[in-house]
Amino acid sequence: MGETIVNYSNIFKSFGEVDVLKGINLDVKPAEKVALIGPSGSGKTTIIRMLMTLEQPTSGTILVNGENLWQMEKKGQIVTADEHHLRSIRGDIGMVFQHFNLFPHMTILENCMLAPTIVKKEEKSEVEQQAVEMLEKVGLGNKIDLYPSQLSGGQKQRVAMARALMMKPKVMLFDEVTSALDPELVGEVLEVIRDLAKEGEMAMILVTHEMDFALDIADRILFLNDGVIEEEGSPEEILMKPKSERLQDFLARFNKR
Numbered sequence: 001m002g003e004t005i006v007n008y009s010n011i012f013k014s015f016g017e018v019d020v021l022k023g024i025n026l027d028v029k030p031a032e033k034v035a036l037i038g039p040s041g042s043g044k045t046t047i048i049r050m051l052m053t054l055e056q057p058t059s060g061t062i063l064v065n066g067e068n069l070w071q072m073e074k075k076g077q078i079v080t081a082d083e084h085h086l087r088s089i090r091g092d093i094g095m096v097f098q099h100f101n102l103f104p105h106m107t108i109l110e111n112c113m114l115a116p117t118i119v120k121k122e123e124k125s126e127v128e129q130q131a132v133e134m135l136e137k138v139g140l141g142n143k144i145d146l147y148p149s150q151l152s153g154g155q156k157q158r159v160a161m162a163r164a165l166m167m168k169p170k171v172m173l174f175d176e177v178t179s180a181l182d183p184e185l186v187g188e189v190l191e192v193i194r195d196l197a198k199e200g201e202m203a204m205i206l207v208t209h210e211m212d213f214a215l216d217i218a219d220r221i222l223f224l225n226d227g228v229i230e231e232e233g234s235p236e237e238i239l240m241k242p243k244s245e246r247l248q249d250f251l252a253r254f255n256k257r
Contacts, residue, residue, distance in 0.1 A: 005029060005064065005065060005170060006026075006171055008060070008062050009061045010023050011025075011057050013046055014058045021046055021228075022228050023060075033197055033204045033219045034219065035207075035218035038224035039250060042224040048095065049175075064092060096161050097175050104147065109145065114163075119167070139188075140155060153181045154182075157189045161177075170203060171203045173204075173206075174208070178190065197217050211251070223250070225246050
């Protein structure tokens with residue numbers, strides 16, 4: 001894991017007069033699993049939304065495979081990236097959201113087939129076979145003809161993962177994917193992510209409040225607080241031997257649960 005697949009360099013992000021990120025520097029290596037933890041409003045989700053091109057940095061640069069995500073060269077000048085440039089680089093990135101974002105009028109098989117057939121112009125018969133295999137991989141091979149309304153929250157989230165995986169991303173982003181689920185459904189979703197992580201092919205950036213899960217899955221954990229990375233290190237260092245008082249207080253709240 002010598003090279004870097006994602007690089008954030010001196011990233012600032014403001015919404016109006018509110019400074020959400022204040023100089024983020026972060027490298028992610030191929031196949032590395034990085035967990036982002038911290039209190040609500042600390043900037044965790046904004047970090048991954050910028051990589052998915054859902055939010056634009058106020059300043060700083062983000063590189064994906066060495067290419068500038070938000071800027072491009074045009075007639076010898078560096079200019080703001082256009083939609084074509086964003087789309088071409090974003091093709092290596094997948095994201096699973098808190099609230100599934102499935103199309104309710106499509107079966108789960110059709111949900112998984114949509115992007116590869118439209119965006120990548122892949123052959124429909126091949127995409128269908130891949131979608132069936134992907135849904136089997138997440139434990140839903142017997143439900144391919146059902147609609148999202150016929151599934152539990154945990155099943156919908158697994159469909160959302162299968163759909164993201166259909167684009168064969170090199171980096172997968174998970175935004176608190178269990179936060180909208182009933183407690184008894186959390187385990188089934190985390191188990192699928194664990195299995196994906198064990199395959200080791202994709203880099204992952206996971207925003208999570210599941211500390212035991214982060215300890216189990218992550219190569220590195222970053223603690224964000226007030227828009228900065230306050231502490232980072234191995235899961236054992238961050239969760240077992242926190243240095244800063246803020247991180248100690250943050251973890252103490254989870255240990256009381």
